[in-house]
Amino acid sequence: MKILVTVKEVTAVDDEFEIDGLTIDDRYVTADLNEWDEYALEEAVQLSEANDDAEVVTVTIGPSDTAETIRQALAKGADRAVRIWDDALAEVGLLDPATKATLLAAVAREEDPDLVLTGVQSADDSFGATGVALADKLGMEWAAVVNALDLDTDDGTAHVHRELEGGVEELTDVELPAVLTVQTGINDPRYASLRGIRQAQSKELAAKSLDDLGLDVAAIESPLEQTSLYEPETESETTVYEGSAEETAGELATVLREVDQ
Numbered sequence: 001m002k003i004l005v006t007v008k009e010v011t012a013v014d015d016e017f018e019i020d021g022l023t024i025d026d027r028y029v030t031a032d033l034n035e036w037d038e039y040a041l042e043e044a045v046q047l048s049e050a051n052d053d054a055e056v057v058t059v060t061i062g063p064s065d066t067a068e069t070i071r072q073a074l075a076k077g078a079d080r081a082v083r084i085w086d087d088a089l090a091e092v093g094l095l096d097p098a099t100k101a102t103l104l105a106a107v108a109r110e111e112d113p114d115l116v117l118t119g120v121q122s123a124d125d126s127f128g129a130t131g132v133a134l135a136d137k138l139g140m141e142w143a144a145v146v147n148a149l150d151l152d153t154d155d156g157t158a159h160v161h162r163e164l165e166g167g168v169e170e171l172t173d174v175e176l177p178a179v180l181t182v183q184t185g186i187n188d189p190r191y192a193s194l195r196g197i198r199q200a201q202s203k204e205l206a207a208k209s210l211d212d213l214g215l216d217v218a219a220i221e222s223p224l225e226q227t228s229l230y231e232p233e234t235e236s237e238t239t240v241y242e243g244s245a246e247e248t249a250g251e252l253a254t255v256l257r258e259v260d261q
Contacts, residue, residue, distance in 0.1 A: 001054040001153060003044040004113035005078065006104055006130070007037040009062050009069040010123045022093060022229050033072050036119025040182040042189040044117050045077035047151055055079050059107045061100060063090065067205060074200035075192035081203070082107050086210040088217050094226040101133035103220070106213035108138055115158070116179040120145055131181035142179040143172060147186050 009031050017028035033041075041058065048054035058073045058081045060066060070081050084103050089095075108116060116138070118131035135142035147169075148161035162170040163183055174180070192200075210216060239255075241248035 001048075001051050001115075002111060002113040003047060003054060003056050004108055004111050004116045005037070005041050005044045005056060005058045005073070006116070006118040006134070007041060007058045007060050007070065007073050008034040008119075008122050009060070009066040010034045012123075019229055019231065022226055024229070031066070031069055033069050034119055034122045034124075036121055036123075036182065036184060037073075038076075038119075038189040039184050039186050040117040040119050041073055041076060041078065042187045043149060043182055044115075045190075046187065047115075048077070048079075051153060057082065057111055057113070059104055059111075060084065061089070061095065061103055064207075070205060071197075071200045072192060074203045074205070075196040076190055077196065079203065081205045082111075083205060083207050084209075084213070085207065086220075088210060089220060092220055092222065094222060094224050095220070096222045096224040097127045097129040097133045099220050099222045100130045101137045102215070103213070104130070104134050105137035106215055107208065108134070110213075114153075114177050115151070116140070116177070118179065118181050120181045120183050131179055135179035138177075138179065140177050140179050141174045142181075143174050144181045145183050146180045147183045149180065149182075149186065 010033075011024075011029040011031050013024055014028040018025045041056075044056045048056050056078045058070065058078045060070050060081065061084045062070075063085050066083065070083060074081055084107065116134065118134065120131070121128035122130075132142055132144055143158070143160045143162055145163045146160045147163045150159040152159065156176045158174045158176060158178055158180065160172055160174055160180060162172065164170055210219065241251050
């Protein structure tokens with residue numbers, strides 16, 4: 001059994017930052033593994049632990065400097081990793097879900113997995129559509145926003161709970177091979193052990209170009225374009241009371257009385 005997990009490096013931005021054109025200055029950002037993908041990875045590793053012959057492979061779209069983040073996934077239990085990058089991708093300002101799905105699908109066809117797990121969304125773009133678009137590219141069955149999973153390998157079926165709007169949960173069966181987008185809370189992602197971190201350094205991390213995947217530049221032509229980046233103006237009715245506690249206590253008491261009325 002083979003499980004393919006899509007993982008992404010995302011950036012967290014400091015409270016105070018400066019915008020440099022269409023990006024945020026590198027001084028104010030830190031890179032990490034996407035939170036939703038951590039839950040998808042943990043689910044895959046748990047499934048591999050329950051099935052001795054299972055292999056977990058991660059796939060990432062990103063330049064060489066994402067390798068450290070990818071190694072986090074290897075340290076947490078993935079067996080090997082594939083990284084997609086090409087000089088042509090460096091010229092693309094924004095990858096839309098369909099374009100990402102095209103790239104990921106090329107790797108998925110080579111790997112021929114029994115199950116593909118993705119995070120519901122990424123913390124930066126938050127499109128929340130790449131997993132479903134990937135299922136469409138592969139012609140696989142899919143289920144989105146999965147918060148519980150029971151895999152029946154003998155029957156070739158995934159029994160999944162899906163989180164719907166209004167607190168409603170749906171129980172459905174999905175025939176394998178399938179793509180499932182995983183919601184946070186489905187499990188408790190593990191920390192990488194010291195042993196896992198050491199082992200990750202020797203695990204395979206293969207780099208794939210467009211040519212390696214049988215794709216050309218036309219495959220990454222996106223209908224979306226990022227034209228600007230700005231910090232939205234915030235409106236606040238916050239009142240700041242200056243002075244000592246004795247000086248401001250009366251003013252605050254007046255406000256509270258008005259609210260109570």
